[in-house]
Amino acid sequence: MNAGRLGGSRWLTYVLxxxxxxxxxxxxxxxxxPDLLIVGxxxxxxxxxxxxxxxxxxxxxxxxxxxxAKSCVVTVAGPEADLGVFEGSDLHIIPxxxxxxxxxxxxxxxxSRRLRVTANxxxxxxxxxxxxxxxxxxxxxxxxxxxHDVDAGSFAADEGFWGxxxxxxxxxxxxxxxxxxxxxHDGRVLPLPSPSKRLLAGLGSRVFLFxxxxxxxxxxxxxxxxxxxxxxRTIVTMGEKGALLLTNGNERTRIPAVKVAKAKxxxxxxxxxxxxxxxxxxxxxxxxxxTASWAASRAVLQPQTCKPRCAPALIAIPPDxxxxxxxxxxxxxxxxxxxxxxxxTLTPLQPFYREVVLPLLWPVRESxxxxxxxxxxxxxxxxxxxxxxxxxxxxxxxxxxxxLDCGLVRQAAQIVGLGQQVGADSVEAAQAAGPLTPAxxxxxxxxxxxxxxxxxxATEYDS
Numbered sequence: 001m002n003a004g005r006l007g008g009s010r011w012l013t014y015v016l017x018x019x020x021x022x023x024x025x026x027x028x029x030x031x032x033x034p035d036l037l038i039v040g041x042x043x044x045x046x047x048x049x050x051x052x053x054x055x056x057x058x059x060x061x062x063x064x065x066x067x068x069a070k071s072c073v074v075t076v077a078g079p080e081a082d083l084g085v086f087e088g089s090d091l092h093i094i095p096x097x098x099x100x101x102x103x104x105x106x107x108x109x110x111x112s113r114r115l116r117v118t119a120n121x122x123x124x125x126x127x128x129x130x131x132x133x134x135x136x137x138x139x140x141x142x143x144x145x146x147x148h149d150v151d152a153g154s155f156a157a158d159e160g161f162w163g164x165x166x167x168x169x170x171x172x173x174x175x176x177x178x179x180x181x182x183x184x185h186d187g188r189v190l191p192l193p194s195p196s197k198r199l200l201a202g203l204g205s206r207v208f209l210f211x212x213x214x215x216x217x218x219x220x221x222x223x224x225x226x227x228x229x230x231x232x233r234t235i236v237t238m239g240e241k242g243a244l245l246l247t248n249g250n251e252r253t254r255i256p257a258v259k260v261a262k263a264k265x266x267x268x269x270x271x272x273x274x275x276x277x278x279x280x281x282x283x284x285x286x287x288x289x290x291t292a293s294w295a296a297s298r299a300v301l302q303p304q305t306c307k308p309r310c311a312p313a314l315i316a317i318p319p320d321x322x323x324x325x326x327x328x329x330x331x332x333x334x335x336x337x338x339x340x341x342x343x344x345t346l347t348p349l350q351p352f353y354r355e356v357v358l359p360l361l362w363p364v365r366e367s368x369x370x371x372x373x374x375x376x377x378x379x380x381x382x383x384x385x386x387x388x389x390x391x392x393x394x395x396x397x398x399x400x401x402x403x404l405d406c407g408l409v410r411q412a413a414q415i416v417g418l419g420q421q422v423g424a425d426s427v428e429a430a431q432a433a434g435p436l437t438p439a440x441x442x443x444x445x446x447x448x449x450x451x452x453x454x455x456x457x458a459t460e461y462d463s
Contacts, residue, residue, distance in 0.1 A: 030168060030334040033136045034090065035282065035325065036064050036071040039125055040143030040150055040175075042081050044101040046118065047304065054102065056143025056175050058085045058308040059271035063295075065089065066312040067279060068324035072134035076100070076123045076149070085308055094129060096121035100145060102189075115189040120146070127154040136166050138333065139278045142202070143271065144178035152179070152202025171232070172207045173278040175271060180215040193218040195227055203230040208281070210274040213238045225250070235277065235289070237270050237296075245289055255289035258297035265304040268311050272299040276315070276322070283329065295322065 038060045045054040057075050064071040065088040072090040077083060078099040083091065101119035127135065144150035152174055158164070179199040182190045191214070203209065209231045216224060216236055224246070228234045234246040235255075242257035276295035280288035298314035316322055 027334045029166075031330055033138055034072050034134055035069040035138055035330075036060070036279070037130065037134050037137035037140045038064065038071055038073045038089070038143070039130070039141065039155075040075060040178075041100040041121070041125075041145050042075045042077050042083070042085075043145065044080065044099050044119070046101065046103040050305070052304070053082045053085050053308060054267070055100070055145060056141075056177075056271040056274075059268040059299075059311055060141050060143065060275040061086050061089050062308050063272060063275050063312040063315065064279075066316040066324075067322060068326075069279065072131070072137060074125060074130055074134070076121050076125065078119075078121065090134065092129075092131060092134070094123060094125065096123055100149070102145075103187075117146070117183055117187040117189065120183075120187075122148075124148050124151050126151040127157075136170075138170060139282050140170065140172045141175065141275060141278060142172065143175045144198075146178050146181060146183065147196060147198055149178065152176075152198065156202055156204035156207055170206065171278070171281065172204070173210065173274055174202055174207050174231075175210045175274045176202070177212065177215060177270070180211070191215065191218070195219065195223055200227070200230070203227065205232055207231045208278065209234045210270070210277075211236050212270055235274075237273055239266070242293060243273070243289060253289070255293055258294050260297050260301060263300040264302060265307065266300050267304050268308055269296045269299050272296050272311055272315075282333075283325070291322070 038057050040057040041055055042053060042058055043055040045052050055075075057073060061071060061073050062085055070090075071088075072092065073086050074092045074094070075086075076094045076096050076099075078096050081099040083093070098119040098121055100121060101117065103116040103118050105114040105116070140155055142150050142152050142155060144152065152172075155172055159167075176199050179196045179202070180192045182192055184190055209227065211234070213236055219227075224234075228246040229248070232247075235243055236246070237243045238257075240257055243255040245253040245255055247253075273292045273296040277288045277292035280291040285291055295312075295315045299311045301314060302310045314321070316324065
């Protein structure tokens with residue numbers, strides 16, 4: 001019977017070993033994932049005779065660099081594009097004959113902007129364009145700038161078991177302003193009055209949707225509710241009024257704006273808000289909206305002439321700025337969700353543990369039984385003689401009681417020293433009490449002998 005149980009113990013070891021190896025491999029694989037995958041067109045912006053770099057991907061990339069996030073960037077660019085904003089990122093270029101170019105025209109009071117597309121590469125980025133190592137990113141940021149430059153639906157689609165395993169807990173941030181733009185015959189950017197088919201195709205249970213009130217003001221309440229119900233979260237930014245978080249179709253949470261004395265330029269504020277929100281969510285921030293609102297307020301303090309490079313300059317400055325991501329934080333991201341799932345998985349297995357695993361451990365308990373019984377006999381003899389001499393060393397009795405009550409073999413080590421001390425205490429106390437009668441001398445010698453026997457047995461069984 002014991003041989004069968006020992007064989008069962010070996011079987012348990014053979015099962016657990018590959019499981020533990022698999023868990024370790026999963027943790028290492030998860031730890032090696034990129035933090036962000038940033039997808040969208042870089043732009044050339046024509047502003048008052050200058051040609052600064054723009055696009056949601058540019059603002060997201062410079063912020064990712066400032067926070068030391070490991071990021072992949074996939075973009076479409078022509079030969080004239082300035083790709084310096086992507087320094088520090090794992091950059092993948094889809095080559096084109098020209099770079100998406102916007103002409104910016106402002107009214108004389110500076111509060112209204114008109115856009116016109118003067119160059120368009122007419123390339124749609126899909127998930128098939130993404131390197132496999134980048135597809136595993138914890139957060140995907142999609143920044144379409146026109147109706148057809150990103151296929152968001154391909155990123156939100158379910159890739160099956162292996163896809164879900166390799167991109168475990170992945171969420172998608174969809175900065176969807178481009179999906180609500182149409183182009184006239186001369187390239188002028190025109191707003192769409194209702195949710196576009198491209199936008200609706202890009203929604204899903206993993207998608208965090210970012211829009212501004214400029215895009216949603218013309219929607220009906222039913223359209224807004226339908227979009228909200230189809231995404232994990234919908235965040236509508238409203239400039240100086242802050243933002244509105246919509247979840248479950250009906251719940252609304254106001255995200256207050258962080259007031260600034262004077263905003264220098266609002267370009268990139270929405271992209272900074274969305275990127276910060278997704279990074280804060282990835283880091284477990286309980287209130288990513290407030291963090292994102294603060295980051296956007298720092299971005300508007302920078303002039304357009306230095307953007308997008310300078311947009312995060314005031315965001316990551318210690319001690320009040322956002323802390324950069326470190327390796328310990330990435331290890332936590334890899335371990336914590338796994339431990340949570342293990343707890344959920346193991347809870348229903350408690351009956352299996354009691355009925356199957358514990359019986360496999362019985363040989364250990366049976367081999368320890370003779371030792372425990374021997375200790376019980378010796379402790380009874382020692383306690384009897386100590387009581388006869390009115391000597392009861394508390395530490396010795398407590399240690400032996402712990403062994404007997406708990407049945408832990410390892411605690412026998414405590415008896416080695418204490419058993420010897422019992423014999424010494426017995427003789428010392430007897431001598432201090434004065435001359436002993438022959439009967440008392442016999443009891444003292446017997447007590448010391450039993451204590452020495454206890455120490456010898458404990459030493460023998462401790463190994």
